[in-house]
Amino acid sequence: MILPTYMPTSDKPWTWQCEKQFASDTRIGRRILEDVLKEMERQHWNQHDIFCVHLAVYEALINAIVHGNRGDLGKQVHFVCGISPQRVRVEITDEGPGFAPDSLPDPTDDEHLCRPGGRGVLLMRAFMSRVTFNPYGNHVTMERDRA
């Protein structure tokens, strides 16, 4: 499959950027996420903002690694992040079959409340300022503005 073209981040006012491509291993994803959270601390983001980015990006990484790439170490995850004092932006792409995020049942409906799964996208949308998926559903862009 063809991965989407990334928006260049070099023209953004980021004070820290990273771009990684890695095999579908949650431990690698978590290490990259820890670097992002450390940089947010270094740029004096508050703990609530850091918690929100932590949760949303973690859920997006799990979506990509576990649900998208099915944990197949032969498939890659592409991770792009930019941080400034006012904004955090993360883009994650997997090589899976994609999904239609708007067709997911609302996990907060009474009839779905007792289902064990299906809350990751809800939490991503709640904890970030903006979340958009590409039409294929294998690429997510998330931003959080400083509270």
Added chain:
Amino acid sequence: MSAYRRLDVNEVGDVTVVRFRDHKIVEDINIQELGQEMFQLVEKDRRGKLLLNFSSVEFLSSAALGKLITLDKKVKAHGGLLKLSNIRTEIYEVFSITKLNRLFDIKEDEADALAAFR
């Protein structure tokens, strides 16, 4: 030696009080094992009154919520009672956004929860 690797389990009267050893409850830190240990409390050990004390939990993922929902179902199927307590503000926000604060009986602290079992 404790029979549990992920949990600290204590008895307070007829209530089983459970604390989590992991500060972050996420997929790649043996969440399956955590689930099995919680389910064992209900299905094998037949603990009828369970209190999950979240004081040590700094972070949990949606997969952890899934384990709690499954635990709740198992407790109800066995005619037991499940309560949660000591959930810090950020974690409570996760329960609130997902509306799971309606599904679970969440108390401010352990004393409140223990009193509610009476």
